[in-house]
Structures are given as C-alpha cells and as structure tokens.
Amino acid sequence: xxxxxxxELFEANLPAVRAQASKSTSEVRIPPTxxxxxxxxxxxxxxxxxxxxxAYREHGAIVIQVPARLSNSKIQEVIPEMxxxxxxxEAREKMSDSDLFARALELLERYLPDFKVTPVSVVWRSMSExxxxxxxxxxxxxxxxxxxxxxxxxxxxxxxxxxxxxxxxDHSERFETLLARFERSDLANAYLEGYEAGARG
Numbered sequence: 001x002x003x004x005x006x007x008e009l010f011e012a013n014l015p016a017v018r019a020q021a022s023k024s025t026s027e028v029r030i031p032p033t034x035x036x037x038x039x040x041x042x043x044x045x046x047x048x049x050x051x052x053x054x055a056y057r058e059h060g061a062i063v064i065q066v067p068a069r070l071s072n073s074k075i076q077e078v079i080p081e082m083x084x085x086x087x088x089x090e091a092r093e094k095m096s097d098s099d100l101f102a103r104a105l106e107l108l109e110r111y112l113p114d115f116k117v118t119p120v121s122v123v124w125r126s127m128s129e130x131x132x133x134x135x136x137x138x139x140x141x142x143x144x145x146x147x148x149x150x151x152x153x154x155x156x157x158x159x160x161x162x163x164x165x166x167x168x169x170d171h172s173e174r175f176e177t178l179l180a181r182f183e184r185s186d187l188a189n190a191y192l193e194g195y196e197a198g199a200r201g
Contacts, residue, residue, distance in 0.1 A: 036062060036083050038195035043075060055082035057151055060191030062086050090149040097123045104159045111181045117166045124148050131192065132158045134165035157188035
C-alpha cells in the first residue's frame with residue numbers, strides 16, 4: 001500500500017498502537033479513519049496461527065488475525081495491506097442501480113409483505129449528510145453511494161428503512177416495530193456508527 005495510506009493509518013494513532021503492542025495483549029485497536037473506509041481496525045494475535053493471516057468484516061470493523069509470534073514491525077506492514085484487500089474486494093462487489101432496485105423488491109416481499117405500495121425506483125445517489133431518503137409522492141428511494149460496497153446487511157437495513165417510509169413518513173412506534181423485523185439492525189447500526197466516527201475523524 002502507498003506510504004501516504006500507511007502514514008494516515010498509523011501517524012495519529014502510533015503512540016497508542018505502540019503502547020498496546022508492547023503489552024502482552026492479544027488485540028490492538030486502531031480507531032476509525034477515512035482511509036480505512038471509516039472502519040475501526042482490530043488486529044488479533046492468535047497463538048493458533050503459525051503462518052496464515054486473514055482479514056474480514058465484523059460489526060463494521062476490519063478484523064485482521066495474525067500469528068502471535070509475528071513481530072510488531074511486520075504487523076505494522078501487514079495492516080495496511082490487509083485493509084486495502086478488504087476495501088478492494090468490497091469495491092469489486094459494488095451494486096448497480098438495477099441490482100439495488102431488485103434487492104429492494106426482494107426485501108419488500110420478505111419483510112413487508114403486507115405493504116400495498118411499491119417503489120418506482122431505487123438508486124444510488126451522492127449524499128454526504130444522509131444514508132438514504134424516500135419521497136413518498138413519487139415513490140422513489142435513494143441510498144448514499146458512500147455505502148456501495150458495504151456489507152450486504154448494511155445496505156439491506158437501509159433499504160428496509162426507506163421502504164417503510166413509503167407508507168410511514170415518520171419514525172413512529174409503528175415504524176420502529178416494522179424496522180425491528182430486520183434481524184441485523186444492531187450490526188448495521190454499529191457499522192454506520194463506525195463509518196461516521198471515521199468520517200468525523
């Protein structure tokens with residue numbers, strides 16, 4: 001990964017990272033940064049790993065598992081490489097507008113089968129202040145393109161949220177009851193909160 005990316009990941013957080021790494025702790029946490037897609041980075045040292053290194057998403061964070069015996073300097077080299085792999089993979093998995101619309105219709109049938117209103121269009125849009133929006137008059141839904149490539153459960157959560165607004169414009173008790181049908185709301189909110197924290201940072 002380019003040096004500027006590595007510097008941004010570590011420069012502001014280097015004292016904390018070094019302090020954690022010098023202890024016998026099995027986990028090092030790097031606070032959310034924009035360059036990591038707004039995600040916290042968690043590095044877990046595992047005594048069960050001898051050579052392999054893996055990276056995956058968990059609750060919005062990028063989790064990297066490394067062998068416990070790996071040196072701190074090597075870990076510092078590995079982190080930006082693995083972050084880039086995760087973000088690159090997610091970029092390749094981005095959805096088109098037509099895929100997003102098809103997914104919205106699937107979710108409508110699954111979570112809101114009692115709804116009589118269907119969206120006319122569901123598209124990605126550039127939005128810096130909101131994750132999504134719904135216009136009830138013309139039945140159009142927009143999802144922030146910042147999240148194109150985010151985990152499926154995050155996009156699904158936002159789609160269900162906006163689909164409910166087709167019939168319920170506010171966040172009333174009925175709205176919350178319907179949204180609770182989506183079983184991964186807590187995970188999605190954790191991801192979004194981490195993304196926002198990274199953007200503010």
